[in-house]
Amino acid sequence: MQRKVLSEVVDYLHKAYPDASIGVGGSVAIGTYRADSDVDILFQQEDCHKNFLVSFSHRGIKVSIFGFSRDGLRWSEQRFLMNHHNMPVAFILNVVVIYDNKKLIADLKGFIREAIERRKALKYVLIDELKARIETQLQIEPISCFDAKRKSCNIINMIIFIFYLKFHADRIVQKLEGCNPYDVIKQDDYILYEKLKGCLPYSFKSYRQLKELFENYINNVY
Known part of the structure; x- marks a missing residue:
């Protein structure tokens, strides 16, 4: 059911926002999801400058749509440089890209990798x-x-x-x-x-x- 929910939500988002970058994360991305697992989606747009989270239920499955701006990540960089366990870091790097014509997700992944290198150096x-x-x-x-x-x-x-x-x-x-x-x-x-x-x-x-x-x-x- 998670795959069906993912397909339907992503299709809707892509039709409504054809230029947006979309990926899937969490257990659905790596295929280890259970019957009660959530569907976690990464949604990026060029004109988005704040982090956001929208959650809802579709076909009885919780769907969470995350957005992370580069500015928002830079603002909280000190926190995830120190914190060994920080959701955006692991989530973004593990996202499987579905649409990314403008390389917005690739850019986020690059920013996180650079931050990890800075953490190692500092x-x-x-x-x-x-x-x-x-x-x-x-x-x-x-x-x-x-x-x-x-x-x-x-x-x-x-x-x-x-x-x-x-x-x-x-x-x-x-x-x-x-x-x-x-x-x-x-x-x-x-x-x-x-x-x-x-x-x-x-x-x-x-x-x-x-x-x-x-x-x-x-x-x-x-």
Whole structure:
């Protein structure tokens, strides 16, 4: 059914916007979709200068149409330079092109590849910036259990970003790994894996453990 839905939606879009670039991403693009999988479409036009998302249901299947402008991606570049798991990066690079006469999708893919190269070249600068952010977070003690949990979550995320910058700066992380990076951390840095797992679930104790982890391990090893 996903293939039929894809064909019908793409045909409509192409007739309505013949100059637009259209591609398909996600599980439908690589053929691993299930009966309940969404259909994800990339839709690009020359005069579009903002990112957008339109979702609807067709024949009982959720369809999402994404648009990413180069300007919008440039504005958020700092975020996906640091973040190991960023939806636009993996999605755009994995899109299978259906229509791209004006090379708008090819241009987006090129921009993302250049950004990944910059991340690889700047990884130690980015690691230092993340360390500075963690130090700032650790300067102020949490004032409540909720605050301790929030700070612990933020710090763990930044430590994971640091790990990926050190070991995998040039790699595109896919959705499943991005949601659960601990298997990869376990393979590459078992000490870090054990210490991060020991901080779960988040609490005042987690915050104190993370402070020790950062000062005695991250600062020395990374």
